[in-house]
Amino acid sequence: MTLPGPLLDPAAPPFDPAAARNYRTVTREALGRGAPTRPDAGPLTAFVLTHPLAERTVDALAAGHGPYFLVHLAQEIVLHAPLRPxxxxxxxxEVLAARTEPKGTRLALRTCLTDRTDGTALADLTAHILLAGIRTGEPHGTLTPAAAPRQDVPATPVSRAVTIDREWIARYGEAAGDLNPVHLDPTAARAAGYPDAIAHGMALVSMAVEEIADRYADGHADRIRALGVRFARPVLPGTETVLELTPPASGDTVLFTVRSQGAAAxxxxxxxxxPEKGEYR
Known part of the structure; x- marks a missing residue:
């Protein structure tokens, strides 16, 4: 496996507020909430904008190495500035690190979003990915798991059930531009080792972002400046799924877990x- 140098996406489209609003609206359907009342894009829009380049980068790495399927292991997103119309x-x-393991090749992939007009950094995203079935290539870089922030004084946890069915998964995939067959086609999902089509991992994260924004940021999704998650197991359509939040008694970090069938997904x-007002950090 030959690792490429940094790849640029010259065809990245302008930020489309209507598409970002539709993405958030579809996400909120699973929470039983209406369309967002604020025009904010939030951190998941940065993921949607960089996802096509991330997919092309992974496809280029895997080319010529036989069949594989991608497992999204973890994701971090940091917003540096709000997305404007x-x-x-x-x-x-950029591939930060790669390591061959018994199940395949694990990658750390960083994507960055900038304003092409003045070069302003908008967002940095780091994904940890397993290319299951590909076991070739020299080690590259150092795979360092990010430490999750802790809460020294947590407040009272809250939880709520969410509704995830096949129709919603399909609508989310269309809104996010992620039409991977494992999310839409049970036959393709079974070929990849799943019992049925599975929900997008970032769909679960997007639900947490919307719930956190409504509960703790007055609906202001752009106030969520950074987030991190690890993906533990797939969520199947129609299964009992619960979102759990633990806000801080003091501080600025909300912890969350998504459980399906009683286990952490x-x-x-x-x-x-x-802060409610102020510059990005």
């Missing part, structure tokens, strides 16, 4: 809130 965005991808989740 008609911003001409640029995307950049998304674990180690955290979201850092910015």
């Amino acid at each position: 008609a911003t001409a965005v640029g995307a950049r991808a 998304v674990k180690g989740g955290w979201a850092r809130l910015g």
